[in-house]
Amino acid sequence: MRWEETVVEEATADKEDTSAPETVVQSSVPQPKDDFQEELVIRPLHSGDIYASFQFRTLWETDFMRGNKVSHYRLFPKSLGQVISKFSVRELHISFTQGYWRTMQWGQPFLPSPPGAELWVWFQDSVTDVDGTWKELTNVLSGIFCASLNFIDSTNTVQPSASFKPLGIGNVTDHRFLRYATLPREIVCTENLTPWKKLLPCGSKAGLAVLLKSEKLFHSSFHSQAVHIRPVCQDWQCKTTSWELRQTLNVVFDLHTPGQGKLEWSLFKMFSRTLTEACPLASSSKIYIDITDDPQGEQFEVSPATHLLSQAMVLGDRRTFSVYDLTQQITFGTVRSLNLLIRWKSSEGYIHYQPSKDRVRPHLLEMLVQLPPNSVTEVTVQFERALLKWTEYTPDPNHGFYVGSSVISSLVPSIVAMDTNSTREQPLFSSFFPCKEESSYFMRVYTEPLLVNLPTPDFSMPYNVICLTCTVVAVGYGSLYNLLTRSFQIEEPSPGLAKRIANIIRKMRGVPPL
Amino acid sequence: MKILTLLSLLATHLSASSVNIEENAGQFFSSGHTNNWAVLVCTSRFWFNYRHVANTLSVYRSVKRLGIPDSHIVLMLADDMACNHRNPKPATVFSHKNMELNVYGDDVEVDYRGYEVTVENFLRVLTGRLPPSTPRSKRLLSDDRSNILIYLTGHGGNGFLKFQDSEEISNVELADAFEQMWQKRRYNELLFIIDTCQGASMYERFYSPNLMALASSQVGEDSLSHQPDLAIGVHLMDRYTFYLLEFLEDIHPSSKANMNDLFKVCPKSQCVSTPGHRTDLFLRDPGSALITDFFGSVRKVEITMETINLTEPIQQVEQNFVNEERQKETYSYVDQLPVSEIIHQKPKQKDWHPPDGFILGLWTLILLVFFKTYGMKHLKHIF
Numbered sequence: 001m002r003w004e005e006t007v008v009e010e011a012t013a014d015k016e017d018t019s020a021p022e023t024v025v026q027s028s029v030p031q032p033k034d035d036f037q038e039e040l041v042i043r044p045l046h047s048g049d050i051y052a053s054f055q056f057r058t059l060w061e062t063d064f065m066r067g068n069k070v071s072h073y074r075l076f077p078k079s080l081g082q083v084i085s086k087f088s089v090r091e092l093h094i095s096f097t098q099g100y101w102r103t104m105q106w107g108q109p110f111l112p113s114p115p116g117a118e119l120w121v122w123f124q125d126s127v128t129d130v131d132g133t134w135k136e137l138t139n140v141l142s143g144i145f146c147a148s149l150n151f152i153d154s155t156n157t158v159q160p161s162a163s164f165k166p167l168g169i170g171n172v173t174d175h176r177f178l179r180y181a182t183l184p185r186e187i188v189c190t191e192n193l194t195p196w197k198k199l200l201p202c203g204s205k206a207g208l209a210v211l212l213k214s215e216k217l218f219h220s221s222f223h224s225q226a227v228h229i230r231p232v233c234q235d236w237q238c239k240t241t242s243w244e245l246r247q248t249l250n251v252v253f254d255l256h257t258p259g260q261g262k263l264e265w266s267l268f269k270m271f272s273r274t275l276t277e278a279c280p281l282a283s284s285s286k287i288y289i290d291i292t293d294d295p296q297g298e299q300f301e302v303s304p305a306t307h308l309l310s311q312a313m314v315l316g317d318r319r320t321f322s323v324y325d326l327t328q329q330i331t332f333g334t335v336r337s338l339n340l341l342i343r344w345k346s347s348e349g350y351i352h353y354q355p356s357k358d359r360v361r362p363h364l365l366e367m368l369v370q371l372p373p374n375s376v377t378e379v380t381v382q383f384e385r386a387l388l389k390w391t392e393y394t395p396d397p398n399h400g401f402y403v404g405s406s407v408i409s410s411l412v413p414s415i416v417a418m419d420t421n422s423t424r425e426q427p428l429f430s431s432f433f434p435c436k437e438e439s440s441y442f443m444r445v446y447t448e449p450l451l452v453n454l455p456t457p458d459f460s461m462p463y464n465v466i467c468l469t470c471t472v473v474a475v476g477y478g479s480l481y482n483l484l485t486r487s488f489q490i491e492e493p494s495p496g497l498a499k500r501i502a503n504i505i506r507k508m509r510g511v512p513p514l
Numbered sequence: 515m516k517i518l519t520l521l522s523l524l525a526t527h528l529s530a531s532s533v534n535i536e537e538n539a540g541q542f543f544s545s546g547h548t549n550n551w552a553v554l555v556c557t558s559r560f561w562f563n564y565r566h567v568a569n570t571l572s573v574y575r576s577v578k579r580l581g582i583p584d585s586h587i588v589l590m591l592a593d594d595m596a597c598n599h600r601n602p603k604p605a606t607v608f609s610h611k612n613m614e615l616n617v618y619g620d621d622v623e624v625d626y627r628g629y630e631v632t633v634e635n636f637l638r639v640l641t642g643r644l645p646p647s648t649p650r651s652k653r654l655l656s657d658d659r660s661n662i663l664i665y666l667t668g669h670g671g672n673g674f675l676k677f678q679d680s681e682e683i684s685n686v687e688l689a690d691a692f693e694q695m696w697q698k699r700r701y702n703e704l705l706f707i708i709d710t711c712q713g714a715s716m717y718e719r720f721y722s723p724n725l726m727a728l729a730s731s732q733v734g735e736d737s738l739s740h741q742p743d744l745a746i747g748v749h750l751m752d753r754y755t756f757y758l759l760e761f762l763e764d765i766h767p768s769s770k771a772n773m774n775d776l777f778k779v780c781p782k783s784q785c786v787s788t789p790g791h792r793t794d795l796f797l798r799d800p801g802s803a804l805i806t807d808f809f810g811s812v813r814k815v816e817i818t819m820e821t822i823n824l825t826e827p828i829q830q831v832e833q834n835f836v837n838e839e840r841q842k843e844t845y846s847y848v849d850q851l852p853v854s855e856i857i858h859q860k861p862k863q864k865d866w867h868p869p870d871g872f873i874l875g876l877w878t879l880i881l882l883v884f885f886k887t888y889g890m891k892h893l894k895h896i897f
Contacts, residue, residue: 098597136647143649146623148630162856169845189597190605191624214620218597218605238845 034060034075036201036282038208041321043290044300044342045252047105049221050265054208054249055110056200061234061242065124075281076245077199079144080229084243087137090177091122091168094141095226096188098218099252108315111248113224116184117147122166123177134179146191148183157181168230169241188223190214196225199247200279207279207326208287211271212249222252265342274339278326287340288321295320303341304333358386385454393457403450411440547661547702550811551654552577552587555636557668557677559593564607564748565739567595569667569709569755571617572609576762577663580810588639588654590626592668592678602745609751609759611743625652633683640664640691642700658699663707663808667755670710672733673718689719696722703796705808709754711736714790726796726803728776730754731787738786753785767810773800 036058043051060076064085073081083089095113119138127133134157142149161175193214197204204212217223226248234240253270268274278285288310289302308323324331324338332338350368354361363383371377385401417438419426433442495503495514503513554577556570574589596607596618607618626635638644639654656662668675674682695701706727708716713729720727730737730752739749740756751759757780765771777791777800793800806812849855869877 139645139647140649143625143651146625146627146651148628151629161859163851165848165850165852167847167850169847171848173848185628187594187597187628189594190618190620191622191627194621194623214605215603219603233845233847239843241845 034058034062036075036279037284038279038282039284039286039288040208040211041110041288041290042340042342044265044293044344045106046293048344049106049252049254050270050342051106051109051250051252052270053110053251054212054247056209056247058201058245059232059242060245061240064243065126075201076243080199080227080245083137083140083144084229087133087140088124088127089121089137089229090124090170090172090231091166092119092229093121093167093226094119094145094228095224096145096147096186096192097222097224098188099220099222099224101222101252106252109224109250110314111224111226111250113226113250114182114184116182117149117186118180118182119149119152120164120178120180122170123179125172125174125177127177130177130179138181145195147186149186151183152181156183166230167228168232168244169238170231188225189218193217193225196227196247196249199227199245201281202279206277207282207285208275209279210275211267211273213272216271217249217251220251221254222250224248224250264344267338267340274337275326276332276337282327285326287324287326289324289340289342290319291322292317292319298345300342300344303343304338306331356383385452390457390459393459397454397456400451400453403452405446405449408445408447410443410445412443414439414441546659547807548659549656550582550586550661550663550808551656552582552663552665553590553639553654554587554663554665555590555631555667557592557631557666557675559678561593561595561598561600562748563593563668564595564746565751566667567591567593568607568609568617568751570665571607571622572615572751572755572759573665573707573762574622575617575619576759576765577809580762580765580806581767582809582811584623585651586811587623588625588652589623590631590636590639591624592628592631594627600747608743608746609756611741611750613743613745623651629678631678633677633681633687636677636683637687637691640700641694642698654700656700659702660700661808662701662704664704665707665709666716667709667752670708670712670716672712673715675708675710675716685716685719688716689721692720692725693722696724703798703803703807707758709737709752713737717792720792720795723795724797725792726773726800727792729790730780730785732790735787754780754787754789757784762805762809765805765809767806767812769804769806771805773803773805776805 036056038054038056041053041055043053045051058075062070062076064070064081065088070081070085084092095118097113097115097118100115101109101112119141121134121137123130123133131154135153138149138152141147158180159175159178160180164178164180165173193212197209197212200209202209204210226246228244228246228248230244231241232244234242253265291297291302294300302322306322306324308325310321310323312319312321324340326332326338349370350366352364352366354364356363363381365381367379369377369379418435418441420435420438435441494500499514506513552574554570554574556566558566570589570591574587577587578584595601596605603613605618606613606616609615609617626639639652642654644653654662666675668677670676673685676682692704692706695704701724703724704726706717706720706725708728709730710716712731712733712735714732717725717727717729718733731754738753740751740753742749761776761779773793777789780789782788796803804812
């Protein structure tokens with residue numbers, strides 16, 4: 001159809017930057033330019049996990065707010081364009097996150113987000129009923145993203161007065177037009193990823209979005225997808241504005257997921273896909289691998305190797321990246337597919353563990369570790385103590401039980417050259433450990449012992465039980481037995497002494513006694 | 515004589531019109547629907563009810579495979595099993611114990627999920643009485659030529675179906691909802707399938723025309739689950755839906771299988787319970803109703819040999835204002851944390867509202883008591 005041909009030729013014309021206009025469109029009026037860029041940043045983290053961040057950006061120089069309704073959408077998704085114009089949105093930020101970002105182990109993310117769903121919107125100052133518009137907007141977004149955003153109402157919406165200033169350009173900062181809501185209970189699953197992928201110009205068919213497979217993305221420690229819409233400067237002079245749509249997806253893959261090789265990461269292992277081409281509609285399609293922590297390639301190596309390097313300031317830190325440009329064919333090489341490999345160069349280690357046997361031997365754990373300089377290494381071991389039999393307790397079990405010290409034996413680099421000649425005259429205190437080489441000395445450190453307070457059984461309990469039981473049995477059974485088996489006979493009491501003498505005299509007389 | 519001729523004329527006229535009626539009836543009895551909708555509901559929450567979500571998703575999968583698009587399916591899942599933290603394989607829901615078939619797939623759209631699956635929302639979807647801001651994907655926009663498939667699964671009893679362990683829908687409510695749909699002409703024919711314990715009780719009270727119903731068990735019987743998977747740790751599917759899925763996997767869009775085959779799915783030997791069905795309200799013969807009338811979206815296509823000339827492509831409206839406004843002001847980004855501005859901000863004046871009823875009532879009571887005890891003469895001190 002002629003209509004499609006026109007569009008494709010316009011795209012190539014933009015790329016080659018010629019000014020040969022098509023005869024269909026008036027040459028004096030340039031069509032609104034739209035531009036799509038995609039990138040993927042991979043950063044290996046200190047804990048061995050790997051952080052992948054996808055960003056897809058569409059820029060469109062158009063005006064949703066003016067009178068004539070926008071009707072021709074090319075790269076910008078129509079559903080979001082209609083949302084912007086219908087609800088007079090100035091800025092929209094929505095994110096869906098599963099998991100919590102571990103700052104201590106992973107550093108800072110590029111785009112932070114809270115667990116659950118978060119939505120904050122700046123409306124244009126032409127909106128009269130902000131609360132009503134906000135309610136309708138949340139309903140429409142819940143339909144677009146298949147999420148329960150319709151539960152956002154006045155009970156979980158706030159108007160922050162100090163933070164959440166607009167991230168796009170603009171002068172108006174009246175906080176009456178800002179609404180912020182978060183739904184921490186909201187889950188993210190494939191049903192949210194599917195409509196998010198459909199907003200991309202190439203969908204999930206070409207380019208970096210091919211890697212977004214839900215079975216791998218949700219099998220991760222952290223998953224966050226977001227959509228950010230805001231007006232930005234078109235150029236450095238900033239006289240014209242464009243609408244920017246950014247779709248971001250951050251994911252952290254866990255080192256210890258079963259099936260992952262411990263020391264090797266590749267695109268195929270992370271996403272179960274490799275890349276074959278860039279998105280044809282993208283003006284730039286790049287992969288960045290963060291090699292700041294390992295500039296000389298000592299800790300890990302990346303293959304296939306690339307000579308492109310770039311530096312960027314990220315969160316106050318200058319970081320170095322190796323760049324793979326997917327718009328160039330040589331990146332894919334002869335196999336026509338790109339599978340990046342990041343292999344850690346393992347330092348040889350040694351671990352020896354002998355589990356305990358009750359009443360035979362204790363646990364033994366030995367590890368050979370190479371400590372990086374200026375760092376803190378923590379080793380924790382969890383163990384259980386079996387309950388003792390009642391004869392095995394010491395007379396004072398309330399004191400607790402001792403766990404012995406751990407031992408650290410280490411070879412410490414020495415600044416001063418050590419003396420390897422052990423026969424030379426030297427004081428006793430410096431000649432205990434034999435010294436084999438000059439550059440390091442041997443040292444042994446003991447940790448603190450542990451006194452563990454274990455629950456003590458009540459040793460008086462058997463005695464108490466026996467007493468109580470015997471009493472109950474004796475009183476209860478005993479009285480019952482007596483009642484049943486004893487027979488009672490009436491007995492006259494023995495008379496007093498005077499009466500007895502009188503009875504004897506009477507018996508002698510032959511008269512009945514008293 | 516005249517009476518006789520009149521009578522004979524009347525008789526012949528009647529017989530002629532009855533032939534016409536039969537022809538019209540013949541046309542009427544082939545399906546007259548133009549679009550298909552499906553409402554698939556899983557009403558159970560919690561991880562051990564994994565099988566109910568798998569049931570619903572397997573029917574969703576079959577219905578999508580046979581042609582009904584996502585825009586015509588309203589899928590309601592009361593809990594999330596795929597991305598549940600207890601799921602050893604995230605983003606998957608399996609139907610068979612060897613993890614052969616992932617019914618969750620890669621392209622799923624859940625319209626109502628989690629706490630949104632309530633009896634009220636279900637009835638609103640059926641009757642169409644939704645708030646105006648509800649998006650299209652959450653509405654059942656059917657008309658009088660729509661064939662609708664409604665599938666419910668969960669825990670049920672004699673005359674009720676439990677929603678999320680906190681409320682129930684009764685068979686009377688359901689029958690009334692269908693009657694409302696009939697009166698508002700929201701369906702042409704409706705197929706109702708329910709897979710719960712004592713499921714047949716749910717269709718006992720139907721009274722609207724053009725309804726056909728299937729249930730997995732009779733009143734007094736329990737529907738049983740199929741098989742557990744030891745890796746996942748729960749039962750994966752219910753028996754009736756498992757054999758229903760097996761049956762539907764053999765159906766393709768051009769299949770001529772009819773409802774009588776559907777009634778034979780899962781006999782007592784396989785299901786342990788006795789599946790039941792109800793066709794007395796259905797005006798056509800069930801043998802003439804195809805499976806794809808409800809499960810698929812078969813469009814009737816007319817091929818034409820006419821040629822149509824396309825008009826010129828639409829031209830972009832000239833945007834003259836772009837040329838005019840060359841001298842615009844320079845924009846700039848806003849300061850993200852303007853400390854001085856924040857500190858010197860005036861606190862927002864709270865709008866004054868007149869005191870509400872309770873305070874007014876309290877003050878009135880106090881005044882009344884005061885004047886009653888001390889008499890009216892004190893009023894003059896005030897006024």
